[in-house]
Structures are given as structure tokens and as C-alpha cells.
Amino acid sequence: MSDGNAIGRTLTVSGVFAGYDAADVLHDVNLTVEPGGVTCLLGANGSGKTTLIRAILGLTRPRAGEIRFGESDLTTLPTHRIVGAGIAIIPEGRKVFPRCSVEENLRLGAYEIADRAEIRRRMEVVYDRFPRLRERRGQLAGTMSGGEQAMVSIGRGLMKAPELLIVDEPSLGLAPNLVEENFETIAGIAKQGVTVFLVEQNVHQTLAIARRGYLLQQGRVVESGDAKSLAASDAFQQAYFGAGH
Ligand SMILES: Nc1ncnc2c1ncn2[C@@H]1O[C@H](COP(=O)(O)OP(=O)(O)O)[C@@H](O)[C@H]1O
Numbered sequence: 001m002s003d004g005n006a007i008g009r010t011l012t013v014s015g016v017f018a019g020y021d022a023a024d025v026l027h028d029v030n031l032t033v034e035p036g037g038v039t040c041l042l043g044a045n046g047s048g049k050t051t052l053i054r055a056i057l058g059l060t061r062p063r064a065g066e067i068r069f070g071e072s073d074l075t076t077l078p079t080h081r082i083v084g085a086g087i088a089i090i091p092e093g094r095k096v097f098p099r100c101s102v103e104e105n106l107r108l109g110a111y112e113i114a115d116r117a118e119i120r121r122r123m124e125v126v127y128d129r130f131p132r133l134r135e136r137r138g139q140l141a142g143t144m145s146g147g148e149q150a151m152v153s154i155g156r157g158l159m160k161a162p163e164l165l166i167v168d169e170p171s172l173g174l175a176p177n178l179v180e181e182n183f184e185t186i187a188g189i190a191k192q193g194v195t196v197f198l199v200e201q202n203v204h205q206t207l208a209i210a211r212r213g214y215l216l217q218q219g220r221v222v223e224s225g226d227a228k229s230l231a232a233s234d235a236f237q238q239a240y241f242g243a244g245h
């Protein structure tokens, strides 16, 4: 579990305060994503999940606190160095480049790689995972279904061959049957050895694939633990099944 061993690096968020203009959104956030499996961050809309991801990626610099990935201090690195150092993000809303083909979208995921053979190799890994994308490699991404765009978006993240994959609300706006498929894909990626930090509102499907996690409320971590104890905690029960519902 410690840094520097064969199974990878730990993402450590310590005492982070971050936000926009005058007000902090995150208040003293502490959490770790240890290598292996799926760690989740659950929280309602507006609780600060995307802001935390922005802080990890250096897009919203913390006002205080520290974010480390193994030995590197992410709070002082520019975003392109953070995503070049083994971390990939699948953004909220999937965001494909609509006027680019599937293959061009994938290639953009590996824009920092100069070695064409390596790009090709990674692309084949993505196509093996999503044969549908191989069939449709020449199609403009904007003309594909929501489920296929989700594949493009995940595939683009995998083109970085990440050690840590951060996924921001993959179920948002997807049809229910596709949500399940998408979660299965994410679980499969974790099984193949990529550490996943899954940020979600959808508690049931998330806890079904997460090993451990955190509950964020109004920018504060109010509960943490393995998936079972998290679901059984008072804070969790209050948040999702509490009085007034
Ligand atoms: N670019 C921004 N400028 C100002 N406030 C923002 C911005 N993005 C988000 N917020 C505010 O920060 C809070 C947390 O938002 P966000 O991190 O997007 O939450 P979540 O991803 O959990 O839905 C919300 O109150 C939201 O209105």
C-alpha cells in the first residue's frame, strides 16, 4: 500500500480548501486513492465532486492543502504534466470532439505521445475492449449514440495508458440500460489493473463495484470506509434514506 512499490502510487489529498472567486467549495478535504480497484467519491449535485477533480488536475488550484500522487506534488505541477504523469480523466458529460472521427478522438487522447507504433498499440487495446469502435473508427463521434460516445470518451482516457483513471459521473444523462453497461466497463478496466477513482451520485451501482469510498457533503468528507460500512453509516443513511424522503 505504500508508495514506490510494484503496484503503483497512491493519490493523497490532504487538507484541501478550494473554490471559485470569493468562496471555498471544498473545506479541508482529506482522502486517499490507493492503488488497485475502484475507490469512489459519492455526493449529491453541487457537493463539490467536480471541483475536487479540477483541483487534482490543477485546473482549480487549492487555496490550502496538498495533493500528491506517489512522490509528486500535483499542487505545483501544470495540468499537462499531471495528465502526462499517469493520470487520465473522463470528464462529466463525456465530451467527445463531435466533428472528429472515432479514431481522431482516440489519437487526441495520446497527443503527447510521439511514437506512432505505441499509439497504434494503445489504439488496438482500446479497439479490443470496444469492438464497436473498431467497426466505426471512421465515423464522426458527434453522430454516434450516447452509449457509443461514452465508449469513445473512455477509450480516449485509456489512450494515455493511465495508472489512475478518474471518472466524473459516468451515469449522468445516460439511459438506464447503458448506465449498467458503462459501470461494467469501468469495473473491467479496474480488474485489468488500472486504479479507478469513480465520482458519482448514483450510489447503488457505484457501491456495487467500489472497494472503498468517501461521502462528500457541501464540500466536506463526512464519511469514509469500505463500500459496505460506507453504505451502513449513519451519514450515508441520512443522506440517501433520511427523514423527509
Ligand atoms: N466555474 C465555477 N464558478 C463558480 N462556482 C462554481 C463553478 N463550478 C462549480 N461551482 C459551484 O461549486 C459548487 C460545487 O460544484 P461542483 O464541484 O460542480 O459539484 P458536483 O460536481 O458535486 O455537482 C456548486 O455550488 C457550484 O455552483
Ligand SMILES: [Mg+2]
Residues within 6 Å of the ligand: 049, 050, 051, 092, 168, 169
Ligand atoms: Mg460534477
